[in-house]
Amino acid sequence: MIFVTIGTQAPFDRFIKIIDEIAPSVNDEIVAQVYKCSFVPKNIKIVDFLPPDEFNKLFDSAKLIISHAGMGTILSALQKNKPIIIFPRISALGEHRNEHQLATAQKLKELGFVYVAMNDEELKGYIMQKNLVPLHIIGNKASQSLIKSIEEFVG
Numbered sequence: 001m002i003f004v005t006i007g008t009q010a011p012f013d014r015f016i017k018i019i020d021e022i023a024p025s026v027n028d029e030i031v032a033q034v035y036k037c038s039f040v041p042k043n044i045k046i047v048d049f050l051p052p053d054e055f056n057k058l059f060d061s062a063k064l065i066i067s068h069a070g071m072g073t074i075l076s077a078l079q080k081n082k083p084i085i086i087f088p089r090i091s092a093l094g095e096h097r098n099e100h101q102l103a104t105a106q107k108l109k110e111l112g113f114v115y116v117a118m119n120d121e122e123l124k125g126y127i128m129q130k131n132l133v134p135l136h137i138i139g140n141k142a143s144q145s146l147i148k149s150i151e152e153f154v155g
Contacts (some may be wrong), residue, residue, distance in 0.1 A: 002127070003062035004032035007070045008049065013039040015068065015087050018120045020044050022127055031058055064132060066123075069101035074114060079140055083132040085115040087123055112136065 004019055006012040016037055023030050023043035030044040059076060067073040069088035077084035088101035109116040113136040117123035
């Protein structure tokens with residue numbers, strides 16, 4: 001199963017439409033958590049709001065996560081050793097209040113932590129790869145070097 005999430009702050013119809021168009025070419029069920037989407041998909045299962053336990057159950061059982069460039073989802077995928085493709089919202093298209101998701105996507109791509117798709121062709125290309133693997137794993141605690149740096153700065 002592939003789990004798609006757009007967060008719970010605003011609709012992301014452009015993204016969901018692309019996923020819906022790609023879905024018939026994919027041999028996996030696609031479940032998408034959407035928020036007030038005006039586009040009605042034909043090829044994917046959608047759910048509007050998920051309580052945290054249901055969200056986590058879908059997230060944990062997914063073989064692939066596809067998401068907007070929301071840090072909560074990205075961090076969860078990195079902690080849970082899940083491959084993740086991010087598709088950032090673009091403020092210039094009215095999808096967000098500023099371009100912070102573009103900046104997040106660019107930095108994480110530069111670091112080699114996640115797969116980043118900037119358009120429908122890149123997104124389809126990643127989804128059609130059968131064996132995407134996690135590109136980076138993080139723990140659920142800050143590194144000792146970060147903790148030391150903060151202590152030195154504060155101290």
